[in-house]
Amino acid sequence: MVALSEPAAIEASSLRVRRASKYFAAINGAAVGGLALDKVSLFVSAGELVSVVGPSGCGKSTLLRLIAGLTLATEGELLVGDEPITAPSAERGLVFQDPNLFPWLTVRRNIEAGLVARGVLKQERGQVDKFMRLVGLEAFADAFPHHLSGGMAQRVALARAMINHPKVLLLDEPLGALDAFTRMRMQDEVLRLWRVHRTTMLLVTHDIDEAIYMSDRIVIMTPPPGRIEQIIPVKMDRPRDRSSPDFLRLRGDILETMHFAGRSLAGNGV
Amino acid sequence: MSRQEYDGLPEMSASVEEVRPQTAILSRAQRPGEETAYVSPPVVRSRPQTLLAVPVGACIALAIHFLVPKREVVPPTHYYPLILSVMLGLGVLGAALHPFFAGLRKWMRQMCPILGVATVTAAVWELATSCFGLLPLPYFPGPEGVFGSLVSDRSLLFDSTWHSLVLLISGYALGVAIALITGVTIGWFAHARYWGMPLLKIVGPIPATAWIPLAMVLSPSALFSAIGLIALAVWFPVTMLTASGISNTRASYLDVARTLGAGQAYLIFRVAIPAALPNIFIGLFMGLGTSFLTLVVAETVGVKSGLGWYVSWAQGWAEYGKVYGALIIMAAFFSTIMTVLFKVRDRVLVWQKGVIKW
Numbered sequence: 343m344v345a346l347s348e349p350a351a352i353e354a355s356s357l358r359v360r361r362a363s364k365y366f367a368a369i370n371g372a373a374v375g376g377l378a379l380d381k382v383s384l385f386v387s388a389g390e391l392v393s394v395v396g397p398s399g400c401g402k403s404t405l406l407r408l409i410a411g412l413t414l415a416t417e418g419e420l421l422v423g424d425e426p427i428t429a430p431s432a433e434r435g436l437v438f439q440d441p442n443l444f445p446w447l448t449v450r451r452n453i454e455a456g457l458v459a460r461g462v463l464k465q466e467r468g469q470v471d472k473f474m475r476l477v478g479l480e481a482f483a484d485a486f487p488h489h490l491s492g493g494m495a496q497r498v499a500l501a502r503a504m505i506n507h508p509k510v511l512l513l514d515e516p517l518g519a520l521d522a523f524t525r526m527r528m529q530d531e532v533l534r535l536w537r538v539h540r541t542t543m544l545l546v547t548h549d550i551d552e553a554i555y556m557s558d559r560i561v562i563m564t565p566p567p568g569r570i571e572q573i574i575p576v577k578m579d580r581p582r583d584r585s586s587p588d589f590l591r592l593r594g595d596i597l598e599t600m601h602f603a604g605r606s607l608a609g610n611g612v
Numbered sequence: 613m614s615r616q617e618y619d620g621l622p623e624m625s626a627s628v629e630e631v632r633p634q635t636a637i638l639s640r641a642q643r644p645g646e647e648t649a650y651v652s653p654p655v656v657r658s659r660p661q662t663l664l665a666v667p668v669g670a671c672i673a674l675a676i677h678f679l680v681p682k683r684e685v686v687p688p689t690h691y692y693p694l695i696l697s698v699m700l701g702l703g704v705l706g707a708a709l710h711p712f713f714a715g716l717r718k719w720m721r722q723m724c725p726i727l728g729v730a731t732v733t734a735a736v737w738e739l740a741t742s743c744f745g746l747l748p749l750p751y752f753p754g755p756e757g758v759f760g761s762l763v764s765d766r767s768l769l770f771d772s773t774w775h776s777l778v779l780l781i782s783g784y785a786l787g788v789a790i791a792l793i794t795g796v797t798i799g800w801f802a803h804a805r806y807w808g809m810p811l812l813k814i815v816g817p818i819p820a821t822a823w824i825p826l827a828m829v830l831s832p833s834a835l836f837s838a839i840g841l842i843a844l845a846v847w848f849p850v851t852m853l854t855a856s857g858i859s860n861t862r863a864s865y866l867d868v869a870r871t872l873g874a875g876q877a878y879l880i881f882r883v884a885i886p887a888a889l890p891n892i893f894i895g896l897f898m899g900l901g902t903s904f905l906t907l908v909v910a911e912t913v914g915v916k917s918g919l920g921w922y923v924s925w926a927q928g929w930a931e932y933g934k935v936y937g938a939l940i941i942m943a944a945f946f947s948t949i950m951t952v953l954f955k956v957r958d959r960v961l962v963w964q965k966g967v968i969k970w
Contacts, residue, residue, distance in 0.1 A: 442867075489966065
C-alpha cells in the first residue's frame with residue numbers, strides 16, 4: 343500500500359479517494375462477481391494530471407466510473423474538494439475510448455449537448471464556437487459524427503466534455519483506438535486543453551509511453567482485486583522527449599514494477 | 613455536405629452507364645493526370661427502351677382497343693382511349709424534351725419501364741375481358757367500364773376518399789400519440805414495464821377488428837368506434853417498437869449524458885427517444901399497414917362513408933366497374949400516404965445516411 347498524503351487545505355477541484363472498494367455481485371451465478379477494487383486510496387491535487395496504468399481487469403475503469411458517480415463504491419469515500427460524490431454531475435466530465443458521440447446530432451450540437459443538458463440558455467451558448475475552434479473542427483460544424491475520422495470524433499468528445507468546464511476530467515483510454523500518429527498528436531491536444539483550462543485530469547491508459555509523456559504522476563494498479571501497487575512521480579519538463587534517457591529510464595522502471603507485480607501475482611497462485 | 617454526396621451517387625453511376633461508348637474509349641485513352649483534356653461534358657443519352665416504353669405500350673393498347681372487335685356491350689365513354697392517348701402524347705413529349713432537363717431524365721429513367729408495362733397490362737386486360745370474354749361478367753369488366761365508372765362517379769369517389777382520409781388521420785394520430793406515451797413509459801420505467809408489458813403482450817396481438825362487437829356496444833357513434841379501432845390497431849405495434857427501442861438505448865450514451873449534467877428529462881427526450889427513433893419508425897410503418905386494414909373493415913361494417921363503404925355499396929348494386937375503380941383509388945391513396953411517411957422518415961433520420969444501407 344502507498345501512504346496517502348493529503349495536504350491540510352483542500353482545493354475545490356482536487357480529488358480524494360479514501361479506501362474505496364467495489365464489490366460486484368455475481369449475475370445469475372456467473373463467475374463475474376467479486377471484488378473489483380480493494381481499498382484504493384488516491385489524492386489528486388487541483389490541476390494535476392495523473393495517469394493510471396495497469397493490465398486489463400485491474401479496476402482502472404471501475405475506479406473512473408466510481409469517480410464519475412456512474413457506480414457507487416461499496417465501501418470508502420470519494421470527494422471532489424469537500425463534496426462527496428453521490429451521483430454523476432457536470433463537474434466530473436468523462437471521455438471514453440469510444441467517442442460515444444450522439445449520432446443523431448451534428449458536431450456542433452454534440453459539443454453543445456452539455457450546455458443544453460444543464461439548461462444553459464440559447465443566447466449564452468456562445469462558447470460552442472470557441473470550443474470548436476479550440477479543437478479545430480469549425481469546418482465540420484454541421485457534419486454528422488459518422489463522417490468524422492476516429493481522431494476527429496475523439497476531439498469532439500473532448501470538446502463536449504470540456505465545455506462544461508468540469509473540475510475533474512476523467513479520461514478512460516481516450517486515445518486507445520487511434521493509430522500511433524494520431525494518438526501522439528492527440529496527446530499534445532489533450533495537454534494543450536489541460537494547460538489552457540488547468541483542469542484536474544485522471545487518465546486511464548494501457549500505454550506506458552503515453553502515461554510518461556503526459557502525466558505528473560503515474561499510478562500503477564494490479565489485478566485482481568484492483569489495488570494501487572505504486573505511484574511514480576514524473577519529474578521532467580514538458581514538452582517531453584520520448585527518446586530522452588530520462589524518459590527511457592522511467593519506462594524501464596515502470597515495466598520492471600509491473601513485471602514484478604506480474605510475478606508476485608503468479609506466486610499467489612491466482 | 614452529406615446530403616449532396618449521397619444524393620449524387622445514384623445519379624452519377626447511372627449516367628456513367630449511358631455515356632456514349634466513344635466518350636468512354638476517349639477517356640480511357642487519356643493518360644493519367646491529363647485532366648485538362650476532359651473539357652466537354654459527356655453527352656447523356658437515355659437508352660431507347662426507356663424512351664419508347666410508354667409510347668409503344670400506349671400504341672399497342674390503343675390498337676387493341678380500336679381494332680379488335682368487342683363482345684362486351686358497354687356505353688362508349690371513351691375515357692379509356694383518352695387516357696391512353698394522353699399517355700402516348702406525354703411519352704412522346706417526354707422523349708422529345710428529355711435531353712434538356714436532368715430532372716425529367718432521372719424521373720423517366722425510373723418510371724418509363726413501369727408505365728410502359730402498365731399500359732401493356734391494360735391492353736392484355738382488355739383482350740381478356742372485352743374482346744375475348746375469357747372472364748365472367750359482370751364480375752370482370754374491361755378497362756373501358758372501369759375507367760368510365762371512375763370518371764362518371766368521381767364526385768362520390770372524391771367524397772369517399774376525403775372521408776377515409778379524415779377517419780384514417782384521426783385514428784392514426786390518436787393511436788400514435790397514445791402509443792408514444794405508453795411506449796416511452798414502458799421502455800424507460802421498470803415499474804411501468806412490469807405492469808404494462810403483460811397487458812401489451814395479451815391485449816396487443818388481438819386484431820383490432822376483433823373488437824368490433826364491443827366497440828359497437830360501447831361507442832355512441834360508428835365514427836367514434838372506428839377512430840378508436842384504428843387507434844387501437846396502430847397502438848400495439850408502435851408501443852411495442854417504441855418500448856423496445858427505448859430500452860435498447862446504448863448505456864454509454866446515457867452515461868455520457870449523465871456526466872454532462874443531464875437530468876431525467878434530457879435522458880428521455882434527448883437521448884433515449886432519438887436513439888429509439890429508427891425503431892419507432894418501423895412501428896409507425898407497421899401501424900400504418902394495420903390502420904389501412906382496420907379502416908376498410910370499419911367502413912364496410914359500421915361507418916356509412918369512405919372508400920371501404922363505397923366498395924361494398926357498389927358491390928351490392930353489382931357495379932363491379934365501380935368496385936375496381938374504388939380499388940384503384942384506394943391503392944393510390946394508401947401508397948401516397950405510405951410515401952409521405954417515407955419522406956418524413958428520410959427527413960427525421962437523415963443522420964442515419966451512411967450508417968446503414970439506406
